[in-house]
Amino acid sequence: AQSVTQLGSHVSVSEGALVLLRCNYSSSVPPYLFWYVQYPNQGLQLLLKYTTGATLVKGINGFEAEFKKSETSFHLTKPSAHMSDAAEYFCAVSVPGGGNKLTFGTGTQLKVEL
């Protein structure tokens, strides 16, 4: 079975600073990896996904993530944080043959301070 670990349930950054949210996965087969964002009282929105091919994936709102097989990681970064980035972020994994079943991490609450 696959799993996801997100280090840091709460991360605080200053506006304009680098955002780094960590995600490590476990999977016995090559995984598909996703980052979702959730704003208060809303559903999840896909930021980016890695399926195959280029390991550096660019997403919406200036976010990107790099798939590192040797480190089993898929960390999310953004060069310069904006107040509107404050939200909860979820890393998720799925595997070939698993249908659309996503296994989520526990989430990281991002706070952006002035």
Added chain:
Amino acid sequence: KAGVTQTPRYLIKTRGQQVTLSCSPISGHRSVSWYQQTPGQGLQFLFEYFSETQRNKGNFPGRFSGRQFSNSRSEMNVSTLELGDSALYLCASSSPGGGVTDTQYFGPGTRLTVL
């Protein structure tokens, strides 16, 4: 295109009752998945339907069931509600192919409170 819609948005029930939640996917999407989100357990997969067939199922008791209609709309039912069933229930639909690499679009959720 309209997004994924879920009804009702908020629901209050008492223990022992049953509840039915509805999800209308994006037009043309044939895959609908359901998730439960709670502060303690996080986001957990309930089940997925594709072209009216259950394609995948999570580790939930039989009190949780679902179905999908020919127009791809889906319902989930929880019978004999327990306090621990209080959660945000999220529905997601994916692109026409329904493949695992297709983007899943989430609805706003139904907030169920069990008293």
